[in-house]
Structures are given as C-alpha cells and as structure tokens.
Amino acid sequence: MDIPLEKKRFTKSRMLILGGSILLFAFIVFVIISSSGASKLNVERERITISEVTQGAFQEAIPVNGIVLPITTIYLDAVEGGRVEEKFVEDGAMMKKGAPILRLSNTDLELSLVNQETAVYNLLTQMQIQQNSARQNTINRLNQLTDVKNSLIEAERVYNLNKRLYDKDAIGRQDLIASENEYNYQKQRMELAQQVVAQDSIATNQELSQAQSSYQRTRTALELMRKKVGDLVVKAPVDGRLTSLDAEIGQSKTKGERLGQIDVLSGFKVRVAIDEHYIARIYSGQVGTFSFNGKAYTLEIKKVYTQVTNGRFQVDMHFQGDVPEGIRRGQTLQIRVALSQEKQAVLIPKGGFFQQTGGNWIFKLEANGNTAYRQPIQLGNQNTEYYEVVDGLHPGDKVVTSGYDNYEEIQELVLN
Known part of the structure; x- marks a missing residue:
C-alpha cells in the first residue's frame, strides 16, 4: 500500500522569494525614512577643519x-617750456638746495627778455628827457618870475617917488596916475607869475611821479621776465635725492610738464x-x-x-x-x-565656511564628536584671524570651519 507524502510548506524557492521580499521591504522603508528625515553625509575627519569657539580679546x-615713501616729496615741473639743452646730473643723484639739474632753451622767451630790456632802457631815456625838459621849463618859469618881480620893484619905486613929487607939485597928476597904474599892473603880473610857478611845480611833480611809477612797473616786468628766463635752469628746491628724472638732451618739454622729483x-x-x-x-x-x-x-x-x-x-x-x-x-x-578698540568677545577662527553660509549658520559638533548639525548663528565684526560671534555659539563649542562646497543641502555630517 502506498504511503502519501506530506507536502513541505517552506521550499527552497519559497524561502528565497520570502527573503527577497523582506529585503525589498526593508530597503523601501530605509529610503522612506532617509528621505523623510535630515539628509546626512559621511565625511573623513582628516578632510575637514574643526575649531573651538573661544572667549578672548577682539579688535576689528x-x-x-x-608702500614706503619719503616723508616729503618735492615735484619738479617745467615752469617754462623749452628744449633740453644740458643735463648736469643723472637720476638718483644726491642734490643740495640750489644745485642745477638741467637747462632748457626757449628762443621766444629769451627774445621777449631782450625786448623787455629794450623797453625799459627806452622808458628810462624818455624819463630822463622828460625830467630835463621839466627842469628847463621850471628854470624858465623862475626866470620869468624874477623879471616880473624886478619890474614890480621898479614900478613901486617910481610910484612912491611920483607921490612925493606930486605932493610938492613937481609933477602933474597924470604922471602920478600913470605910475600908479604901472605899479598895479606889475602886482597883478607878480600874482599871476607866482600862480604859474606853483601850478608848474605841481604838474612837474605829477609827471615825474607818473613817469617813475611807469618805470618801476616796467622794471618789475623786466625782473619777472629775467626770472622766467632764469627758470629755464631747473634747480633743486631742497636737499634730497633726485628721482624719476624724465629728460633727455634734445627733448621738448611743455610748460607744467613733470620733470622729476626730489625725495x-x-x-x-x-x-x-x-x-x-x-x-x-x-x-x-x-x-x-x-x-x-x-x-x-x-x-x-x-x-x-x-x-x-x-x-x-x-x-x-x-x-x-x-x-x-x-x-x-x-x-x-x-x-x-x-577699526575699533579692543574688547572681550566670543570668537571663531576664520575659515572657508563663510563663503557658502554668509555667516548665517555653521556645523556644530555634538558632545560625542562624531556628528555635526547645522546651527544658526549671527556674526558681528571681523579681523584678520577671527569672526566675532554675536549669537548661536558659546565658548567651548566645536565647529567645522573649513569650506562647505558640497554641504548646501546637508543637514548632518557624520565624521568617520
């Protein structure tokens, strides 16, 4: 008689299918949990920089x-334009005040000086002629005054004599009147001559004063022209070192152009x-x-x-x-x-994290030192070494200060 065999419930194929289903379900659950929670990233501890938040003195x-420069620099500009005719020293030379550096030539300026000198000499000659003429005119006026004065004296003598003769009936009344008229006439001439001499003196003084002023102005203009010609020789204004000399023989320089400087x-x-x-x-x-x-x-x-x-x-x-x-x-x-006075502050060493976060957040390590989470922070001023922490961290906290190039969407770092 045949014995019926009991069919097995867990065959090898069923076991494989069941195991695969369990693994698939676990993977799906893992993905769901991973996607619904904070994103993580495993990083090597050696590839990041971990810094400690400290309390200390801070100064922004x-x-x-x-660039180091001389305490004073005197610039040499061409006061007058011209052609470089001669160089007395080279760039880098030590100069004494007043020592010549180079000489320019300017034909128009030199010709103007000659014309100005000629004008001064002509004006001086004219002034001397005018003075001589005024002196001669004054002499003539004085001579005329002397003649009038002599005529007055004579007319007065004759009049006084005729009065005595008339009182003695030695002459007629007509002669007395004639002498009296002559006397009065000469007195009027005397007054007029004195007024002419006085006015002539005033006019002569005014003319001489105007001529002298004109001469002085022309002389001043001549001195200025001589100074302009003298400025064609460029000299050191102070003691120092000649630098940046830019002038070569035959080169033309315009008025105001920079020639060099004295340090x-x-x-x-x-x-x-x-x-x-x-x-x-x-x-x-x-x-x-x-x-x-x-x-x-x-x-x-x-x-x-x-x-x-x-x-x-x-x-x-x-x-x-x-x-x-x-x-x-x-x-x-x-x-x-x-930029500020020194003060006590909470400090973070400067690092690359700031470029990605703008100082708004940072990865702060947990107490176990194996994970780091995003921590909102607020930074204040900075110097070459530290950022000032206004809020979000305390002394003793440890943070990741290296660059966050790949951490924009990461919420948690797992340190290996």
Whole structure:
C-alpha cells in the first residue's frame, strides 16, 4: 500500500522569494525614512577643519598693503617750456638746495627778455628827457618870475617917488596916475607869475611821479621776465635725492610738464590703499601695526585722501616711535589697521565656511564628536584671524570651519 507524502510548506524557492521580499521591504522603508528625515553625509575627519569657539580679546582690523615713501616729496615741473639743452646730473643723484639739474632753451622767451630790456632802457631815456625838459621849463618859469618881480620893484619905486613929487607939485597928476597904474599892473603880473610857478611845480611833480611809477612797473616786468628766463635752469628746491628724472638732451618739454622729483630723506611715511567700503570708518589718528625683521612697529594715519579711484582711497601713515632699520623707499609692508578698540568677545577662527553660509549658520559638533548639525548663528565684526560671534555659539563649542562646497543641502555630517 502506498504511503502519501506530506507536502513541505517552506521550499527552497519559497524561502528565497520570502527573503527577497523582506529585503525589498526593508530597503523601501530605509529610503522612506532617509528621505523623510535630515539628509546626512559621511565625511573623513582628516578632510575637514574643526575649531573651538573661544572667549578672548577682539579688535576689528583690516589687512592692507602700504608702500614706503619719503616723508616729503618735492615735484619738479617745467615752469617754462623749452628744449633740453644740458643735463648736469643723472637720476638718483644726491642734490643740495640750489644745485642745477638741467637747462632748457626757449628762443621766444629769451627774445621777449631782450625786448623787455629794450623797453625799459627806452622808458628810462624818455624819463630822463622828460625830467630835463621839466627842469628847463621850471628854470624858465623862475626866470620869468624874477623879471616880473624886478619890474614890480621898479614900478613901486617910481610910484612912491611920483607921490612925493606930486605932493610938492613937481609933477602933474597924470604922471602920478600913470605910475600908479604901472605899479598895479606889475602886482597883478607878480600874482599871476607866482600862480604859474606853483601850478608848474605841481604838474612837474605829477609827471615825474607818473613817469617813475611807469618805470618801476616796467622794471618789475623786466625782473619777472629775467626770472622766467632764469627758470629755464631747473634747480633743486631742497636737499634730497633726485628721482624719476624724465629728460633727455634734445627733448621738448611743455610748460607744467613733470620733470622729476626730489625725495627728502629725513624720514619715511607709508602710503596705504584701502577699499572704499571703509571710507566712513577711517580717520586721522587711527593706528596700524606691522612686523619687520621679527619686530612689531606702529603706524598712525596722518592724512586721508577722500578721492576714490578704482574702488579704493589712500591714506598716509607715519611711524610712531622707531623706524625699522634697513627700510627702503618703494618697499611694501603688510599692515593691520585697527577699526575699533579692543574688547572681550566670543570668537571663531576664520575659515572657508563663510563663503557658502554668509555667516548665517555653521556645523556644530555634538558632545560625542562624531556628528555635526547645522546651527544658526549671527556674526558681528571681523579681523584678520577671527569672526566675532554675536549669537548661536558659546565658548567651548566645536565647529567645522573649513569650506562647505558640497554641504548646501546637508543637514548632518557624520565624521568617520
């Protein structure tokens, strides 16, 4: 008799199908959970920078580059245009005040000087002729006055004599009247002659004064012309080093053209270019620091140039205290200019995270140090080393400060 065999409920094929179904269901659940929760990213700990939030002294500062310049620079411009005829020194020479540098020639200017000199000499000759004429005219007037005075004296003598003779009936009344008329006539002539002499003296003095003034003006014009011709020889205005000399024999220079400059070597200053964003926060008296040969030095802003060129403005800074030994004109210095007073603040070291987050959030590590989550933060001022934390972090917290190039959509970092 046959024995019926019991059919197996879990065959090998059913077991495989069941196992596959379970794995598929688990995968689907994992995907659903992963997509519904925060996105994660596994990162190697060695590939990121982890920094600690600290409490410390903070001072807002900006890094700038400055160029060392002489404390004073005197520019040499062509006062008068002309052709370069002679160079007495070369670029870089040490100059004494008044020493000649180069000589220009200007035929028109030199001809004008000759004409001006001729005009002065002609005016002087005319003035001398006028003075002689006035002197001769005065002499003639005085001679006429003397004649009139003599005639008056004679007329007075005759009149007085005739009065005595008439009183003695020696002459007739007609003779007395005639002598009296002559006497009165000569008195009137005397008064008129005196007025003429006085007016002539006044007119002569006025003419001489005007001629003298005209002569002085012409002489002044001549001196100015001589000075202009003298300016064709360019001389050092102060002691110093001649630099940037731009003149060659035969070259033509126009009036006002830059020829070179004299650097006064009694000290140095630093010319600094600063981004226009800070123009409202830069003023005279602010300080900056830099290192030179391992030693720190301090500079102070003395002058602010408010003109903005290519998005930057310039300031002049002078050394406070010692000037570094061996510093040279044209040398570049890296300077930290302080924008605020020193204060206590919560600090984050500067890093690449700021470019992607704008300082609005950062990855903060959990206490176990294996995961990091997004943390909203608020940053304040900054300097060359730190950001000031206004809100969101506390001293002792650890954060990821390296770049976040691939972390825009990531909510959690898993550190391996």
